[in-house]
Amino acid sequence: MSNFDISKIKILKNEPLSKYTFTETGGPADSLAFPKNREELISLVDYCHDENISITVIGNASNLIIKDGGIRGMVIILPEFKNIEVEGQNITAEAGATIIETTKVASKFSLSGLEFAAGIPGSVGGAVFMNAGAYGGEISECLESAEILMPNGKIVIFSNNDMNFSYRMSAVQSNGGIVISATFALTPGKHDVIQAKMDELNELRRSKQPLEYPSCGSVFKRPKGHFTGPLIIKAGLQGHWVGGAQVSEKHAGFIVNRNHTATATDYLELIKLIQKTIKEKFDVDLETEVRIIGEDK
Structure with missing residues (x-):
């Protein structure tokens, strides 16, 4: 049995998931948890493992339909995991950060490679999980590595190859892991050119979608x-x-x-x-x- 005091984590019982999905639909979660940091997330996963409680992570719930009966067990959302850091030509973003915010940071630091994602409404974790793409680009083309919390409670660094990406697919969809952060390998560019491309794609999105x-x-x-x-x-x-x-x-x-x-x-x-x-x-x-x-x- 786990000794973790689950009361430290914000957990809502029987919470309607329609409040969190982009479709505004979806039934209740038995439990909906908002861990604030890695320690809470790891402890929560350990607790659920010990108690045989199923886990579902829903990210930003933008490319997702949750059925009207809801989700049993523990549903996890990571809005507090939103730190974005730049180191040289790499950007590391935590799973709860939005892809849109990450592309804004890339533009600010004149780093090219994420322009295609400028208007994708999902979280970084969801984008990696789904190998999100738009306008001819995909996450698989710029992901250097991802930190994955595995079901056994260990954090493993997956390289791009380890992610086994294909069209809207990644290894995380089958291995039960949770994306904690992702590092994108970008290339130096001109801020004006990068921003102009992002603006163009966002305008295209607004006019067509x-x-x-x-x-x-x-x-x-x-x-x-x-x-x-x-x-x-x-x-x-x-x-x-x-x-x-x-x-x-x-x-x-x-x-x-x-x-x-x-x-x-x-x-x-x-x-x-x-x-x-x-x-x-x-x-x-x-x-x-x-x-x-x-x-x-």
Whole structure:
């Protein structure tokens, strides 16, 4: 049994996760913990291991759907893990720091390589976990190493190779580890050029994506030889509603909680409808990029 006094950590019981997700949907967590530092995080993981309590880390919950039944066991969010440090051409950011804030630091120090990520709304931990990408760039292209807390309570440094990155995949998705921090290897550049590229991509994002509504970001992986948005438009599903969830009229690759009334079930039913229709009309299998976790209600 663990001797750790769990009362030292901020833990909310039966907390609705809809308060924390970008979709504004999701059922309750049995327990939602906010460890403030590594010592608390390691102790919490040890405690859960000793007590046989399952652990789920949800990061910034931007590319995530949590089902309406919520999540059993211990859910962990790391908003206090937000330190960002620059050493030479490397930036090390803790898991709870946002990717957007990390790209701002890169620009400030005239370091190039993270421009593609300027508008990605996720946390650093989530971006590493998902190998997040946008506009032709991916985390795998600039990650030097990541500090991972393994289920046995040991912190291990994973090199880029160790992360076994592929499209929206990393080793952390299968090894049960928790990203604590990530170090990005960047190259010196001109501040004005770097900032101009970030501004350009952010403007592109604003003009093309439905940022004014709650959403889970890009819903589907890009199918080989196709673009998801145009397929959905051709299938006549742009603007289609299921409950409170709508295929965005601005970008058909997004599903929005337009009236703030959607449930996770609405999202999932609309996703299934899109997949079924695209398969029937074009014989194309759409795989979800968004992570779907939790239990049905």
